[in-house]
Amino acid sequence: MILVFGKTGQVARELAARADVTCLGRDAADLADPEACAAAIRARAPAAVINAAAFTAVDAAEEHEAEATVINGDSPGAMARQCAALGLPFVQISTDYVFDGSGDTPWRPGDATGPLGAYGRSKLAGERAVAGAGGTWAVLRTSWVVSAHGSNFVKTMLRLGAEREALTVVADQIGGPTPARDIAAACLKMVETLASEPDKRGLYHFAGAPDVSWAGFARTIMAQGGRDCTITDIPSSDYPTPAVRPANSRLDCSGFETAFDMKRPDWRDGLAAILNDLGET
Numbered sequence: 001m002i003l004v005f006g007k008t009g010q011v012a013r014e015l016a017a018r019a020d021v022t023c024l025g026r027d028a029a030d031l032a033d034p035e036a037c038a039a040a041i042r043a044r045a046p047a048a049v050i051n052a053a054a055f056t057a058v059d060a061a062e063e064h065e066a067e068a069t070v071i072n073g074d075s076p077g078a079m080a081r082q083c084a085a086l087g088l089p090f091v092q093i094s095t096d097y098v099f100d101g102s103g104d105t106p107w108r109p110g111d112a113t114g115p116l117g118a119y120g121r122s123k124l125a126g127e128r129a130v131a132g133a134g135g136t137w138a139v140l141r142t143s144w145v146v147s148a149h150g151s152n153f154v155k156t157m158l159r160l161g162a163e164r165e166a167l168t169v170v171a172d173q174i175g176g177p178t179p180a181r182d183i184a185a186a187c188l189k190m191v192e193t194l195a196s197e198p199d200k201r202g203l204y205h206f207a208g209a210p211d212v213s214w215a216g217f218a219r220t221i222m223a224q225g226g227r228d229c230t231i232t233d234i235p236s237s238d239y240p241t242p243a244v245r246p247a248n249s250r251l252d253c254s255g256f257e258t259a260f261d262m263k264r265p266d267w268r269d270g271l272a273a274i275l276n277d278l279g280e281t
Contacts (some may be wrong), residue, residue, distance in 0.1 A: 002191060003046035005029055005079065006053035007036065010147040011093060014184035015052060022046070024053075031055075031071040034078035036078050041082045044206025048191035051076050058097070058119045060244040072122035084135025089194035089227040091187050096143040096175060096207075098124045101246025104174070106211075108252045109141070109203040117243040127203070136198040138148035138190050139184070140256075143207045143249045144217075146270070147180035148277035160279065161227030171215035171233035175249025176207030179270030189260050200259050205251035208267030217267075224271055225280050 006012030015021050022044060029040040031053055041049055053072040055061060076092050083090035097120035098113045115121045127139050146154045160167055186206050193200055203209035212220075215233045222229050236245065253264045 001044075001046050002188075003041060003044055004050045005024065005031065007048070008150070009052055010145055010152065010180035011052040011150050011183050011187070013149045013245055014147065014181045015050065015187065018184055019146065019188050023181045031075045032067065034070070034075045037075045038078045038082040040053055040096045041079060041086070041088075046088065048091075048195065049079060049083050050091045050187050050191060051079055052093055052187070054093070055119070055122065058117070061122060062242045065085060065122065068118055068122040068123055073125030073129055076126040077133060077146045080130040080133035080135065080137050083137070085131050087135070089191045089198075090130070090138070091190050092130045092137070093127060093187070094127050094139050094141045095120065095123050095281040096141060096246060096249040096251060098127065098141065099246055099248075101248045103248055104250070106250035106252040107205070107248070109205055109255055110185065116246060119243060131203070136194050136201050138194060138201055139203045140186060140190065141203070141205050142178050142183055143175045143251060146177055146179040146274060148274045149180070153177075153214070153217065154221055154271065157221045158225050158227065158278070161222050161225065161229035164229060166230040166232065167218065168232045168234045168238070169215040169218045170236050170239050171213045171265045172235050173247050173249065174211055174213050175272070176209055176211050176251060177217055177254060177266070177267040178206070178208040179218055179265060179267060181273070182208065182265040182270060186256070186260070186262060189262055192216065193260055201243075204256040204259065206256045207251040208270060209264040211250050220268060221271065225275055
């Protein structure tokens with residue numbers, strides 16, 4: 001049995017649909033209490049642990065950084081230390097927000113980090129805590145998560161596209177949309193591989209391909225979803241948010257592809273599957 005922290009989130013729901021996992025919601029494991037997370041692992045004696053839970057409200061993190069850091073930093077560290085003590089593989093999901101978004105070259109796992117805001121800082125704290133715990137660990141950085149569940153860009157665009165004839169969407173942020181089902185598959189492959197090949201521990205990148213702007217992604221959503229809605233490009237400066245978003249969210253996924261024999265997923269295929277799940281095809 002694989003123990004998953006998270007129950008209602010996009011990746012947790014996809015993990016539950018694909019494997020023998022036990023998903024823990026907040027009622028069973030409060031991520032604001034690191035020791036409770038470690039105790040949950042001890043109580044259930046799983047074969048491996050995946051942390052798919054996080055404080056993901058990027059803008060809210062600017063005003064609640066201390067809380068975000070406990071949830072995204074301290075608790076993953078406690079999980080990783082407990083897994084190391086028990087000899088269990090542990091996979092932590094992280095984010096492109098640990099980088100400063102400069103340039104246009106895909107970020108490699110070993111590149112210097114430089115988060116622009118509280119969310120990125122909290123996730124970077126988690127990465128460092130997990131790596132410092134020792135044992136058989138892996139951190140999977142990903143970007144632009146989408147699915148048929150919860151709130152995400154695909155569902156927002158479909159809703160707005162049905163309500164309006166035109167939208168303006170940011171075009172100077174570039175990244176790889178990543179279906180949650182593919183992240184779930186990647187996490188499962190990682191824990192399976194780490195169980196027999198612990199030397200593959202470390203930091204990896206995994207994101208959908210090809211890289212695209214939010215505006216370009218929106219156009220494809222409208223086209224595949226049958227929405228007659230015109231998308232006009234705008235710069236990020238025309239859509240200010242409390243937290244600064246990285247302009248360059250491209251991720252070099254070659255290390256993951258080599259280590260785990262999985263290719264970057266084509267997000268256009270993933271989008272079609274999401275639309276099918278939503279009954280939009």
